[in-house]
Structure formats: C-alpha cells, structure tokens
Amino acid sequence: MPASSWLPIFEALTRYGINRATAEDVAKNDLRNWELEEIVCMLQKVKVPYRGYCYFRAPFLRASQEGLDFRTWWPSLWASDQDSRWISPPQELMHRSVQEQAALCVNAKGKWSLKRSGYVALSHVWIEGLQRDNEHSGLLDEKFRAIFALLNDRHIKAEWVWTDVLVIPGSNPAKASPADEMLTIDIINTLPLIYSNADSVIIIDALVLQLHSSNLTDIAMALVCGQWTTRVWTFQEIKLAQRALVVTATGFYDYSEIVRHLDVLAAGQPARYRRMYLRLATLEKNDERGLSIPDIVMACGARRSGQDIDYARAFFPVLGLKWEFGMTREEGMQMIYQSQKRHAPRIACFYGAPRMKVDPIWAPSYFHGLEGMVTDSLVWDDRGIRGEWYPIRISKVLKKFPHSRRTAFNFELDCSGDTVMQCVLAPSEDSNAIIAMESAVERGQTYVISLVPSEDVLGAEWARQALIVEKTEVDEYDGFEAAVYCAAVITSRQRHGEDRTSILLRHGNSTQDHG
Numbered sequence: 001m002p003a004s005s006w007l008p009i010f011e012a013l014t015r016y017g018i019n020r021a022t023a024e025d026v027a028k029n030d031l032r033n034w035e036l037e038e039i040v041c042m043l044q045k046v047k048v049p050y051r052g053y054c055y056f057r058a059p060f061l062r063a064s065q066e067g068l069d070f071r072t073w074w075p076s077l078w079a080s081d082q083d084s085r086w087i088s089p090p091q092e093l094m095h096r097s098v099q100e101q102a103a104l105c106v107n108a109k110g111k112w113s114l115k116r117s118g119y120v121a122l123s124h125v126w127i128e129g130l131q132r133d134n135e136h137s138g139l140l141d142e143k144f145r146a147i148f149a150l151l152n153d154r155h156i157k158a159e160w161v162w163t164d165v166l167v168i169p170g171s172n173p174a175k176a177s178p179a180d181e182m183l184t185i186d187i188i189n190t191l192p193l194i195y196s197n198a199d200s201v202i203i204i205d206a207l208v209l210q211l212h213s214s215n216l217t218d219i220a221m222a223l224v225c226g227q228w229t230t231r232v233w234t235f236q237e238i239k240l241a242q243r244a245l246v247v248t249a250t251g252f253y254d255y256s257e258i259v260r261h262l263d264v265l266a267a268g269q270p271a272r273y274r275r276m277y278l279r280l281a282t283l284e285k286n287d288e289r290g291l292s293i294p295d296i297v298m299a300c301g302a303r304r305s306g307q308d309i310d311y312a313r314a315f316f317p318v319l320g321l322k323w324e325f326g327m328t329r330e331e332g333m334q335m336i337y338q339s340q341k342r343h344a345p346r347i348a349c350f351y352g353a354p355r356m357k358v359d360p361i362w363a364p365s366y367f368h369g370l371e372g373m374v375t376d377s378l379v380w381d382d383r384g385i386r387g388e389w390y391p392i393r394i395s396k397v398l399k400k401f402p403h404s405r406r407t408a409f410n411f412e413l414d415c416s417g418d419t420v421m422q423c424v425l426a427p428s429e430d431s432n433a434i435i436a437m438e439s440a441v442e443r444g445q446t447y448v449i450s451l452v453p454s455e456d457v458l459g460a461e462w463a464r465q466a467l468i469v470e471k472t473e474v475d476e477y478d479g480f481e482a483a484v485y486c487a488a489v490i491t492s493r494q495r496h497g498e499d500r501t502s503i504l505l506r507h508g509n510s511t512q513d514h515g
Contacts, residue, residue: 008036016043017051018207018225025302030224030276042221045213047249054206055150056129056143088138089167097167098186103194104167105160108148119160121198122147123237123244125227127306128206132165139165150209154252156202156245162194164233182325191317195240196285203228203238203246203255211248216261219246219253220276229279232305232368236318238283239291259284291318292343293336294374297350297367304368311366312336333365334358345378345385348505349451349465351487354430359508360385362467362484369428372465375451384481384506389449390498391480392421394441394468407434408491411441411448418494423448423466425488437468437485445471447482449503454496464490469505481506 006027013023031039089104089112097104102114103121124130130147132139144166151158168187169180176184195201205228211218223246228234238244244255262277282299296315305311312332316323321335337344337360344363350372353364362385364370378387396412398420405427413419425434440446450466457464466489469482481504 033271042218046210048210054129085141086136086138087144103162105162120158121201122163124204189322200243201241232303232314239318293340341380346374352426362505384504386504389503390453391447391449392498394446415496417497422492423488433486440470
C-alpha cells in the first residue's frame with residue numbers, strides 16, 4: 001500500500017539528494033500513490049560518486065585528482081594560455097546568425113557554422129555545470145570537449161551542436177553591455193527556429209544522466225525528480241522540439257516513447273501514473289492543439305529562474321512573441337495576456353501571485369506558483385472581463401494575522417447568512433495591495449467574489465478561490481463593475497447566502513493606486 005502521508009516519500013527523495021522543493025512537489029503529486037520501496041529502487045539505480053555530482057563539473061575534479069592546478073591560485077603565471085581555455089564564437093558570426101535566422105553551431109574540432117538543419121540542440125540546466133563564464137565570455141575548453149564526449153559515449157550521432165551557453169553573450173543582464181543585451185534579445189527571438197529546426201533536442205539532466213536503467217518508467221520518474229523539469233527555459237526548449245532525446249547513463253531514449261509508455265500505464269492505473277503522464281505529456285510539441293496560458297500555468301507552476309524577467313521572457317519564443325529591448329517582466333506579461341484574450345480570463349481567479357500593476361490588473365503577475373481551477377465562464381471585453389460571480393460585501397476587518405507565512409483576515413460580511421469569513425492571501429502578495437485593500441474596506445464598497453457559491457463547498461475537501469475587489473462608481477445601467485486588489489483562498493466553511501451577479505472586472509482604472 002502507498003504511504004499514508006507524502007512525508008516518507010519526501011524524506012526518501014531528499015535523502016538521495018533530490019532538491020527539497022522538487023521532492024515536496026513530486027511527493028505530493030507524481031509519486032503520491034507509489035510504494036516507497038518502488039521509489040527507493042529507482043533512486044538506487046542512480047549511481048553517482050558523491051552527493052551533488054554533476055557531469056559537467058567533473059573535468060575540474062579529474063584535474064584536481066591528477067595533481068594540483070596552480071592556475072586557480074596564481075592565474076597570472078599562465079596568462080598567455082588563458083584565452084585558449086575558453087571557447088566562444090566570433091562576434092560577427094553571432095550577429096550573422098540573427099540576420100540569417102540560422103543556428104550558430106560548432107563541431108568537435110571547434111569549427112563554427114551557420115546551420116538550418118543537420119544539427120542537434122542541447123536542453124540543460126545551467127546550474128548543473130554547463131555554464132558560460134561571464135568573466136571570460138566563453139565556455140571552458142574541458143566542458144566543451146565533455147559535450148562531444150558525452151554524445152559520442154551515448155552513441156548519439158551529432159556532428160554539429162547548438163547550445164545556448166556558447167552563442168548567447170552573457171547570463172547576467174546587470175553586467176551586460178547594451179550591445180550584448182540587444183544581441184541576447186535578438187537571439188532569444190530566433191529560438192523558435194533554432195529548436196524547431198534541430199534534428200533533435202538533447203535533454204541533459206544531472207540526475208537522469210547517472211541513471212543506470214533502460215526501464216522507461218524509471219526514466220520518467222528520474223525526469224520528474226530532476227532539475228530539468230524545474231526551470232522555465234527548458235519548457236520552451238522541449239515544447240519547440242520536433243524530436244527530443246533523453247540521455248541516461250547507458251544510452252538515449254525518445255521522449256515521445258516515454259510519454260506513450262506512461263499513457264498506456266495511466267489508462268490501467270490512473271492513480272499511479274496519471275499525474276506523471278500529464279506532467280511530461282504537456283511538454284510535448286502539439287501544433288494541432290496549440291498552446292494556451294492555462295497550459296503554461298499547469299506545466300510551469302513549479303518552474304523557476306534565476307532572473308525575474310525570465311518569468312515572462314522565457315515564454316515568448318513558444319508563444320510566437322518578440323521580446324523588445326528595455327521591456328520589464330510586467331510589460332512582458334501584459335503582452336502575453338493581450339495575445340491570449342480567449343484564454344487569459346480562464347486563470348483570473350488563480351491564487352499564488354500578486355495581481356498585475358499594469359493592464360490587465362485582474363491577472364496574476366506570474367505564472368509561477370499559481371493554484372486554482374481553470375474556468376471557461378469569463379469573457380474578455382474591451383474594458384475588462386465579464387462573468388457570473390458570487391459577491392459578498394465586506395463590512396469590517398475583524399482580525400488580521402499571520403498564517404503559515406501568509407497573511408490572513410477575518411472579515412465581517414454584509415449578507416443574509418453567516419457573517420464571518422476567513423480569507424488567506426498568498427505569501428508573495430504585494431504589501432501595498434494589502435494596505436490599499438484594507439483602506440478600501442473602510443470606504444464600504446469592497447467585496448469578496450468567487451465563481452463558486454459557499455453552498456457548494458460546505459462538505460468539500462477543497463477551499464474556494466476568490467478575488468477581493470472594490471466596486472467602482474458607474475451609472476446604474478452599467479451594472480456591477482470592480483477593480484481587483486488581490487486573490488485569496490476562503491478557508492472558512494459557512495453558508496453566506498450570496499446571490500449570483502454579473503460583474504465586469506476592469507482591465508485598468510483601479511479605484512486606488514496600489515502600485
């Protein structure tokens with residue numbers, strides 16, 4: 001029988017070196033209905049020389065075992081050969097790759113070529129060792145050679161290779177020159193062509209790379225436990241791929257075959273395999289179905305980036321949008337929402353991120369960390385989104401208090417049923433929005449609105465998602481219009497007797513500046 005709690009699974013995963021955030025997510029979801037012994041059996045097939053081992057850090061370790069490398073202590077003595085240790089393409093070729101819409105690839109001899117086919121692209125996690133050095137503006141020669149050694153060892157035929165760490169100028173925009181930043185943006189805007197034109201996209205995850213198993217279920221389990229599924233950039237890399245290959249310790253496996261394998265298993269045992277199947281299946285390229293904002297939210301809720309701007313910028317290539325120099329993350333999110341007017345309202349009530357400070361102010365400002373249920377009942381209008389809600393006016397804040405790193409409120413309500421409601425805000429909620437919301441309550445036109453009436457969840461095991469809004473002054477014939485302050489979870493379970501009402505949530509023109 002599966003463990004009665006997710007905690008033993010979490011503890012086993014962390015004991016084998018799985019990142020704590022990933023371990024918690026997987027233990028609660030993908031592996032929740034698995035036997036603990038089965039999970040440990042897979043983890044024991046991951047053979048690493050030490051905890052935290054990564055293949056692309058290994059060259060340094062091998063060098064240190066062979067003898068002391070005094071260059072790390074006294075680099076000036078070897079100044080003459082420093083440049084030869086760092087691999088980077090000519091700047092002129094980087095610009096030509098953008099102009100000619102071609103992938104700037106390299107072969108094992110260090111020769112560069114612009115390609116539109118006949119190459120593979122790497123999909124990897126920078127923090128796992130394959131990382132560009134900003135000081136030297138290049139990739140260390142040992143790591144460069146390790147790429148081709150890995151592909152050759154796993155019998156992957158790849159004369160020409162494209163990888164972001166070689167051809168994108170730098171990983172730190174704060175230190176990049178304007179010219180380098182503009183070139184980076186130009187290259188990012190060519191990524192759809194680069195990944196979709198590649199013969200295959202090679203998935204390199206440090207955990208999976210050390211998995212000694214040909215069992216597709218083991219490989220799927222290792223994938224969801226690894227770092228590759230936790231980064232925002234790898235989402236668009238796999239989503240744009242015509243074909244993707246997963247590299248293990250003993251060979252390579254077609255990503256689509258892994259997904260099909262899980263699909264068959266999920267049909268027979270949905271409790272065990274359905275969530276893992278959905279996590280990996282949503283990443284596959286699907287031209288017929290396309291890609292929507294809810295798809296991104298479901299696939300990227302736990303994905304992270306080292307740069308805040310990438311929580312919007314990383315989704316531009318896969319959505320067919322062009323990033324522009326000087327754009328902020330919120331401006332990027334604004335462009336995403338405006339390009340997806342049919343799908344954007346479907347996540348209006350999702351909880352877990354502050355609302356936007358620019359139009360549309362009802363929308364989450366991040367896709368990361370969102371929770372909720374997709375709705376199809378809201379429609380994008382010229383001035384806002386319109387739909388049927390269950391509103392209750394807040395007459396007073398009875399209590400404000402911390403609740404598990406969140407901010408909680410007990411509200412007194414103006415309604416025909418129970419007059420007390422508890423709402424909990426997300427840990428990341430904007431403090432200025434909270435202050436503005438509290439001030440709005442004193443003005444007497446603040447409401448908690450939910451798409452589900454309190455009557456429907458009295459015996460349910462899930463809490464209601466809601467928005468806290470302020471009703472705006474409009475002509476009576478315009479009906480109920482409101483501006484959103486924040487999202488909340490209603491944690492109390494009482495019957496409030498609210499009525500169903502048509503409400504327009506404004507894109508902008510909030511009643512109070514809470515930026």
